[in-house]
Amino acid sequence: MITTNPKDQLLGIVSVFALFIISNGRTTLDTNNQKIRAVSLGGWLVTEGWIKPSLFDYIPNKDFLDGAGLQFKSKRTGKFQAAEHGGGTIIVANHSSAASGWETFRLWRINETRFHIRVFNKQFLGLDSTGINLVAISNDSQTFGIFNIIRNPDDLNRVRIRAPNGFFLQAKTEDLVTADSKGDGQWGDDDPSVFEMTITHRLQGDYQVTNGYGPLKAPKIMEHHWDTFIVEDDFRFIARSGLNGVRIPVRWWTASDPTPPKPFVGGSLQYLDKAFLWAKKYNLKVILHLHAVPGSQNGFEHSGTRDGYIEWGQADETIQETIRVIEFFTARYANNTSLYAVELMNEPFAPGMSLSMRTKYYEAGYKVVRKHAPNVFVVLSNRLNFSDSKELFPIASGMKRVVIDVHYYNLFSDIFDGMTVEQNIDFIKSNRSNELQAITTSNGPLTFVGEWVAEWKVKGATKSEYQRFAKAQLKTFGHASFGWAYWSLKNADIHWMIKNGYINL
Structure with missing residues (x-):
């Protein structure tokens, strides 16, 4: 289904x-049934x-249970984050609409604040060898990074995402999402570390x-x-x-x-x-x-x-x-x-x-x-x-x-x-x-x-x-x-x- x-x-x-019951015919499967x-x-x-x-x-932070589907639209670029080709390479912020699964990220919950994040082709978000660029190239959740999603208390749909290196993701350009923001801005539309989050589905x-x-x-x-x-x-x-x-x-x-x-x-x-x-x-x-x-x-x-x-x-x-x-x-x-x-x-x-x-x-x-x-x-x-x-x-x-x-x-x-x-x-x-x-x-x-x-x-x-x-x-x-x-x-x-x-x- x-x-x-x-x-x-x-x-x-x-x-x-x-439910009960207008019995139709009561025909038998055999003499006993x-x-x-x-x-x-x-x-x-x-x-x-x-x-x-x-x-x-009473589950804490119950919006973020396992399998929740999340989409992130950069407030600066006005475009959605997506796994390029559905996964296996970089993450971009250049999709004008969220019409495919490439723009949807699925949570694996570790606890109420820490998550692995999975992309369309089942790889997990992480950082490349530079320690800054956001990629989805690993099929092993255990070795590729834990993320935090920080919501703006005045607008829960505005979020920042803390990467495994302790910095926040930012969409510097439509084709480059990096983890090197301090995340200390005022949640404005011009802040590249601010994303508008949509929960597409819950399990x-x-x-x-x-x-x-x-x-x-x-x-x-x-x-x-x-x-x-x-x-x-x-x-x-x-x-x-x-x-x-x-x-x-x-x-x-x-x-x-x-x-x-x-x-x-x-x-x-x-x-x-x-x-x-x-x-x-x-x-x-x-x-x-x-x-x-x-x-x-x-x-x-x-x-x-x-x-x-x-x-x-x-x-x-x-x-x-x-x-x-x-x-x-x-x-x-x-x-x-x-x-x-x-x-x-x-x-x-x-x-x-x-x-x-x-x-x-x-x-x-x-x-x-x-x-x-x-x-x-x-x-x-x-x-x-x-x-x-x-x-x-x-x-x-x-x-x-x-x-x-x-x-x-x-x-x-x-x-x-x-x-x-x-x-x-x-x-x-x-x-x-x-x-x-x-x-x-x-x-x-x-x-x-x-x-x-x-x-x-x-x-x-x-x-x-x-x-x-x-x-x-x-x-x-x-x-x-x-x-x-x-x-x-x-x-x-x-x-x-x-x-x-x-x-x-």
Whole structure:
């Protein structure tokens, strides 16, 4: 789902207190398995800031978390700083607009005041052999410089940047950025050390919250969140509301509990254990869903990324580590009768994710699931923003009890801009229905609408309009042969759909 998480845009997204349930057909997968009607437990064991913004409230200097995208416009030249050619050489201040990634710098936070700064081609800012000229030529953050960003207290968008040599950067000319200013001017437009800063995007995932709070505070903050955000009562509520499953997003480092790699903190595994006990108690099926993989599969905050780059699969180690994680989770819960499906990866993103790379992983992941759990379903996730919805069919053809996951939102595309209520509903009844029908075949893999919401880009919609939109989706997605899962049980911005009658039971 690019470099910022599209789910950040769900300002009015519906809670699944929303969701319940017009059951469509209740056709069976086999004699023992009904279609899944599930809800995702988003924002619990995988952090997403839009779901619970308050989790980030007390991080010092929280504008400057890992992965924040910054652009710097020289007040003297009136031009933007940029990594020449995207990186690998000097930094200039001669770009008249900030239309490409070359003008955007990404933070690696060391603490609240000290940062490494990464450019478009993934090199880090530093100084050349003269000790003065600003360059981006190193791929090693540890050897190439720590920077400070000093904000003008009277105008937080005006900044100076202190370089590793203790001096401040200045744009002497459009083609020369050096670190040799004392930074003692009056913040005027004629001062070459003054830059106008724009924050282009922020990430609010697990890396950002744990590294933001630091090793002393983060464990307590996260434990309190895990302990209170989802509780047993939620499982009781889900079961009583007519749903028959929960989709639980997890992240790769939970498999290393209690000592995951820094800055992540341990402790989440015990809450996943509780979830399985509660699911068994209330007769709910569990879809265990690997939301965050080593290196990030899509660059979004829910993938555990540090700075938004897609690096999963670029080294074979990331694939092997992900297989190990899948095996750990499957083996741990194989004897729990609630384990119904294992989803090998969430939302791989098309530009950074080749089919051959995923084929290698999906085949290996399928084998380790089958090694421990011969009868659970294995879910393969389609690439986002990729036109061929059947590209996984050849992979799935040799697999048993395999499912293809698609996500349907009327949100993350320009085509929904300006759509009316009726146009949105017609899109569900026509376009989405046709898409789902095209991949739901009698001799192919099962189909699963793994995420959908009763939210859209329509402004000021009435209750009856929301009701019709939700009803259209329930009817259409009810034709998926495996079932569907609503996103998500809880979030900060809630339409209380059942309580207020948005969805009729």
